[in-house]
Amino acid sequence: MNLLENIRESLKSVKVNLLRTILTGTIIAIGITSLVGMLTAIDGIKAQIEESFSGLGASNFDVRSRGFSGGRGVQDGVAQKTFPPLRYKEVLEFQNEFSRTGPSTVYTTISSAVEVKRGSKKTNPNVRVTGGDEQYFNLKGLKVEIGRNFSSTEVRYGSNVCVIGQDIVETLFEKNEDPINDNITMFGRKYTIIGILEKQGAVGGGPGADRSIFVPVENASRLDTRGTFRYNLTAKGSDPLQLEYEMGQATGIMRKIRQDRLGQEDSFEITKSQSVGESLEEVAGYLRIGGFGIGFITLLGAAIGLMNIMMVSVTERTREIGVRKALGATPLRIRQQFLIEAVVICILGGILGVILGIGIGNIVANAIGPGGFLVPWFWIFVAFLICVVVGLASGYFPAYKASKLDPIESLRYE
Structure with missing residues (x-):
């Protein structure tokens, strides 16, 4: 079983278990929404204030x-x-x-x-x-x-x-x-x-x-x-x-x-x-740290939820794992499959979270003061990077557990 086949099997599993994927992705999306939303709002408000002071030179x-x-x-x-x-x-x-x-x-x-x-x-x-x-x-x-x-x-x-x-x-x-x-x-x-x-x-x-x-x-x-x-x-x-x-x-x-x-x-x-702009950047920096901290705590809860669901998935698919091992799948391939599933679910949730976060962040920024529409490319990149890290961290232990299952005992599992 090569890597490409593993990826296809992982995507197939995500599609078959659609409800589980949606619920798990929503957990990740909430965390990413809070992170991207708060940071977008902070950057949007900062941009408006900078524009107000731009005439000072x-x-x-x-x-x-x-x-x-x-x-x-x-x-x-x-x-x-x-x-x-x-x-x-x-x-x-x-x-x-x-x-x-x-x-x-x-x-x-x-x-x-x-x-x-x-x-x-x-x-x-x-x-x-x-x-x-x-x-x-x-x-x-x-x-x-x-x-x-x-x-x-x-x-x-x-x-x-x-x-x-x-x-x-x-x-x-x-x-x-x-x-x-x-x-x-x-x-x-x-x-x-x-x-x-x-x-x-x-x-x-x-x-x-x-x-x-x-x-x-x-x-x-x-x-x-x-x-x-x-x-x-x-x-x-x-x-x-x-x-x-x-x-x-x-x-x-x-x-x-x-x-x-x-x-x-x-x-x-x-x-x-210009010291006004420097002070503003310092304050915005503290706000970003606070927003990142709150978003990280939310994502930590989402990661624990994802790990729990992946553990349940391993238990449900014990016989499937036994069959794959009997057909020659190595522990590495089993780990890869579950890690890929976790990362795909996180990325799907991250896409939804980024879209919601950008929308909510701009709504908050424009409610406080009229301004344009801000797309925080840097925070989008950070959000997807976090999604991959969360997927790997949450999926590793369930994947490791799945790779260590005995194929004979797995085939007997009801």
């Missing part, structure tokens, strides 16, 4: 107040040193000096809980209002779909104009109305709409740019009557390869503006924008 860096979270930190029982926040004039001066290297944008969040009105209509008090300049949308990866961006004159003089997100349009305007050059009211002032942002979407159902309004940063500074606004700056270097050097230049410029003394630590923070 690899050569961007942020300049912000040090300890911008607010309260006075305490470490080892010692209160940490606090630094005054960046002032509006300081970031403008930095922007002017850094302009020889690359573009930059000055921005500040006015409030994240603003109610916006238009006639008798009004939004919920959950609109974010941000002050920015004409470079803000470009450096933050936002696109004005209808209308236009701020002009340098509007930014310089702080005109009462604004660019709004899609959610604001849907709330305050009818479908047949044109929002451009219309007016809305917030902070007791009227603002003229000059632009509408492209639909952004948001992972996790957050507001994002769709539920935001942007006004000139000079206009925002006039609303800062108590001097509590925190002004930040995002700058774009000339070359990603020279980012560290240009960040060093930016540090020198800001230290001079802030009048930090020689030997004194920086009274501000400069961080790479």
Whole structure:
């Protein structure tokens, strides 16, 4: 009995015992579905978040107040040193000096809980209002779909104009109305709409740019009557390869503006924008480990179930094994037959599991945030590799037991 004949016999046995094959394959499919589904969902969510941050670019860096979270930190029982926040004039001066290297944008969040009105209509008090300049949308990866961006004159003089997100349009305007050059009211002032942002979407159902309004940063500074606004700056270097050097230049410029003394630590923070992507990859790595662990536990249960069914199959086919041995089948061929059966069942279950896993994973990822359809080729390869390993591991002991049966005793078995 050669190997090809053994394979044919194994496939015939799988086909004859169709119900057993379906039930056993379903056990494997559940394990593969959990593994591929979770990892597909994780990769899909990560891809959406990366796309959201793709506009930041690899050569961007942020300049912000040090300890911008607010309260006075305490470490080892010692209160940490606090630094005054960046002032509006300081970031403008930095922007002017850094302009020889690359573009930059000055921005500040006015409030994240603003109610916006238009006639008798009004939004919920959950609109974010941000002050920015004409470079803000470009450096933050936002696109004005209808209308236009701020002009340098509007930014310089702080005109009462604004660019709004899609959610604001849907709330305050009818479908047949044109929002451009219309007016809305917030902070007791009227603002003229000059632009509408492209639909952004948001992972996790957050507001994002769709539920935001942007006004000139000079206009925002006039609303800062108590001097509590925190002004930040995002700058774009000339070359990603020279980012560290240009960040060093930016540090020198800001230290001079802030009048930090020689030997004194920086009274501000400069961080790479790409660190967001690096942190995201680290978090996704931990999630993959967790998802792989849960899927492995499920597959372990499936492997035990498969081994149990193969043991039952050996007992049921004792006479068949005896006949084959009497006809000259060696223990190696008997082991091969049962191992091939186990691997075939695992692969059939793996195919079903991969299809279900890809579908469920993409459904979960798109439910959390709108995105495309992801086919995780790497995890598909891993899943099939696991199927073969599980088949070999689960089928070896039953196959070994079958190969050791005595042919005379097997023929007598009823």
